[in-house]
Amino acid sequence: MAEKMALAKAINESLRRALESDPKVLVMGEDVGKLGGVFRVTDGLQKDFGESRVIDTPLAESGIVGTAIGLALRGYRPVVEIQFDGFVFPAYDQIVTQLAKMHARSLGKVKLPVVIRIPYGGGIGAVEHHSESPEALFAHVAGLKIVSPSNSSDAYWMMQQAIQSDDPVIFFEPKRRYWDKGEVNTEAIPGPLHKAQVVRAGTDLTLVAYGPMVKTCLEVADAAAEEGRSLEVLDLRSVSPLDFDAIQASVEKTRRLVVVHEAPVFFGSGAEIAARITERCFYHLEAPVLRVGGYHAPYPPARLEEEYLPGLDRVLDAVDRALAY
Amino acid sequence: MAEKMALAKAINESLRRALESDPKVLVMGEDVGKLGGVFRVTDGLQKDFGESRVIDTPLAESGIVGTAIGLALRGYRPVVEIQFDGFVFPAYDQIVTQLAKMHARSLGKVKLPVVIRIPYGGGIGAVEHHSESPEALFAHVAGLKIVSPSNSSDAYWMMQQAIQSDDPVIFFEPKRRYWDKGEVNTEAIPGPLHKAQVVRAGTDLTLVAYGPMVKTCLEVADAAAEEGRSLEVLDLRSVSPLDFDAIQASVEKTRRLVVVHEAPVFFGSGAEIAARITERCFYHLEAPVLRVGGYHAPYPPARLEEEYLPGLDRVLDAVDRALAY
Amino acid sequence: MTVESTAARKPRRSAGTKKSPSTEPELVQLLTPEGERVKNAAYDKYVAGITPDELRGLYRDMVLTRRFDAEATSLQRQGELGLWASLLGQEAAQIGSGRATREDDYVFPTYREHGVAWCRGVPPENLLGMFRGVNNGGWDPNSNNFQLYTIVIGSQTLHATGYAMGITKDGADSAVVAYFGDGASSQGDVAESFTFSAVYNAPVVFFCQNNQWAISEPTEKQTRVPLYQRAQGFGFPGVRVDGNDVLACLAVTKWALERARAGEGPTLVEAFTYRMGAHTTSDDPTRYRGDEERQSWEAKDPILRLRRYLEASNHADEGFFAELEAESEALGRRVREAVRAMPDPDHFALFEHAYADGHALVDEERAQFAAYQASFADEGDH
């Protein structure tokens, strides 16, 4: 059943499969019905599963997440869409204070299998609030799991697993990769949701990334290979938990690490990875862990985003710096 | 004019001075009027400055911050109280999307001198949501400045400076230190708001902390001194910006660094400090930067908080581990 | 305060009209503060068949709830609890609405609904764990269809709405009651729950206990018009009920629940009542309100008025009251003992339940914590 499909389509198929196989699965959000979402990720689902399962909601993100929590308490498994990254903050309180903590508050009695889908990141030339990468703002909060696929197959399978998870999962979708096609085998047996994958083996330095930056890192590895450098690329896939074992294993081999994400560097994922890997691999590292990411400034207007986003050159620059130690 | 006063009283006096000296300064929040706030930090202010300047607001944090933004646009300098750390999240959208970004959005035309006061941290045996340390969730966001005093004098002066700042400042008040007394010289000339201070000089290892953990670190240094170890304690005072120069200077001397905060370690301030200091001091560090903080779990019920919070023993343990490298 | 002393107190001034103070609108009342049963064409039918036994039951509920509440307050003073949020004065609102619910209904409380918890059958001592600091919610919400207390103001109204949407999807005829306060009415979440419940026609009753205060702020700091009117602009009915009249609260909530079950959507009930005590044991109301207000509300005491009615109508005799007093004392003792016996949680509870399916970092931190703890044990061994 392997088929080539765009990443957005893979999520669409995965949602379809979940809606088909479990009557408790719901899809809800702004414009997810007839329109199929602004990125068409929910295209056709309301037509096939009806308005009771694929729900156009009022324009109120706190309301969407808050009612999803209530639906989960009633036994449903809502998959909620937040239209763009920058619009998740009105729901922030419900997410960090209720969704994340209710399981613990109830001493394990209550489970909240809610998935929050967020198309995130830049690179599509959008207006303000449509290009942010807020994953660190959720990773700091216990009770949430955070994942981000980089390719169609992972998009399909990780969505299946996120929906099956009894914990709330924030599912960050790399919107600028929505149209990238990749093989999806809908009969495969996927690996664990929160394990990283070596997507390119190498010996000289490890690049870690997730979501949209994995593709960039693979391009960097190609470019570096031309200069005779062998980079290992690790696709983290999960931001909480982070697969430190996999990073450590790679770094013990390559002895150098560069972390790449679109989100601002300051207090970003790279900080946590650098801190913990330095502790774990103190005697292995030949260079400090370097980080490439956004600057400490609001996401810039579209005409500047190329300078803001980590691209081939900026990552290569960091690779060079790390190798120079 | 040096006087001993409790930290809460120092803030009260500082607010009073600001209200007296600038008619544009406002104090607003839930119960800040007649009650003087649940911690009495605004005690007596409404009585003396009237309801138009010390404003009891409706129970709606987004509304409080959102209207404070509007008041700032009109030329006011609102000092907003969020009653407890865990109640800031309904205002999170207004803070990170509006308050933090409007100056940049307007290309510098608009300034938003809003101070958000948040009593934070644990150790007072409170119920859920009353003991959290969410500073990292704001530090990741550009456009905000984040400070936290550890003693009465800083509380007084940093509040003066925060109110004078043309940038929005989140002022985290170490609630469990509210009753600690310290000397305040109301005629001193304070140092810059965002600079760290060496509060105890030492040679063997650097402890950095801010807010409530500074006192703990000083106690640790005392205990370590008894074992013949000389610890330097740096009070960061500011979380955004972080005074990396000061940390670097100390670490170049001591070659070992332990970061302590109440907030969870994962994606916390310690991660950013460890990552950047390791990069800056790669050849100086004899040990990885170690972090002591909260666990990746919701803040526990009061009877467990002693185990959750970094205390003397846990910090000493990290110090020992760092010194053992 | 014992029930005896309450019952003995005389009303300070007659408040026997159907109107609350002049500026306030009409409210639904079935029992006057003097305990007279007044007719109400619209709501009488919801309590028409009520038996003396049931009336005594309501009385018993209120008395035991008040006793429990008083016990908790004194346990706090004795240092057994870190905090207590007393419901004193709000017994009728809570017992009336709570007894209107059916077993398969679901209740979403704030942090003060001890009387509703009682009606739902939650063992009262279980409410105390969070106030003692041994847990953040010590009961299984699904055992009694009574959600955990929600401290962050207003959040639960959205959970209630979502749950009610689920009931509709299931084709069930259960309903949901969402409790919140006058202060909470200002929160955006509450407005959003009104919008969602109206749009999806969800079977939810919003039960607002307007106890006149949000900590130190009177209701005028939250709204310029009576709160029950808020509903109308969202497209569903709102009604103000005398929150100190248990019969009226029972009747109005039954009406609203019937609407919900019949697919007529949400209702807002504003129970006009009074927080007789401090906001919590940490609060000092003398800083912001005078005693006269409190006294005027004492005359409307919910327990007293039902007692007067029971006595006047010969529905209860001295034996009943004496027996109840004994039961009440026994409850106090039971709660006191249960709280004192409540063990502190094991240290490893820190790492329990953050996740349902586990999390690698939690495992790592648990292991580190275990090693750290063990290091002290080792030291002890030497």
Add this chain to the structure above:
Amino acid sequence: MTVESTAARKPRRSAGTKKSPSTEPELVQLLTPEGERVKNAAYDKYVAGITPDELRGLYRDMVLTRRFDAEATSLQRQGELGLWASLLGQEAAQIGSGRATREDDYVFPTYREHGVAWCRGVPPENLLGMFRGVNNGGWDPNSNNFQLYTIVIGSQTLHATGYAMGITKDGADSAVVAYFGDGASSQGDVAESFTFSAVYNAPVVFFCQNNQWAISEPTEKQTRVPLYQRAQGFGFPGVRVDGNDVLACLAVTKWALERARAGEGPTLVEAFTYRMGAHTTSDDPTRYRGDEERQSWEAKDPILRLRRYLEASNHADEGFFAELEAESEALGRRVREAVRAMPDPDHFALFEHAYADGHALVDEERAQFAAYQASFADEGDH
């Protein structure tokens, strides 16, 4: 679409009643779709003294706004803008309300208030910077008392309320207009702005353009009752006005602003109108709505109806229309040229304006960026 072609179009069906479709409540209308002036006892006085010159002014505003909007749409198609949010169909709501404001009033728009911006004197090309992607807001809000566009739905209603609270504190008699959409009415922030403005009696007019759609969602997904009714439950008046009738929008907004200035607090105006185009240039409305609806609203075109009135009342002659057409074309050209000439921001703009008083990390990153940039320049030097 030129003005000529609009003006030439005939109404498809008579919509000359004061009522919108049967289920809808009364709305304030002063000009029928056919351009007849109808009397209105309550609101006539707010436009009683209006001169032919002013009427032509309103017409000109609408025509030029539409022309500007059409130009922006085509600039987007040509790749000069990344996105455009068209106001097509909402000209009367925006010009009527915008022209009701005084210079010292302050306006808080959403992202679609191009007509209001026009009235406030913001150079139209300045609106385009953010849609071109060269900035996130290209004008000084304080130059024209017109805030930057706000994309996150509803947020600006709270800023407007705060600003209005400040006006009260200053003892000024200015007022504020807060724009938002039918979709936005569901956001908690909007409800909180209602609460704050009511409690503080703030001089703010909430101007809701109910254009029937929030992207693909019709108004029924946001509310079960007409939106103007929302205000009542918060304690201030709401009124529905024909949003395609520029005179009615002018009159009703003037009334609301007078209330605000007189210390009577907030008002909600619901301008009942229609989004004739797509939500934005990224949207495809054929996926969710039929053409008939659009056609029925075309018959109510705001520009057409004022033209009919001007013609019938001999307030404008052919010369006026011809001159306006020329002015309109000139505006289109000017905007086109201005946009094409808009320079991309300097790369270092990344580090500008994150803070007013500077931030050490920004300085550090700017320096690193400069060194990095310079490294390419060096390479080029070899």
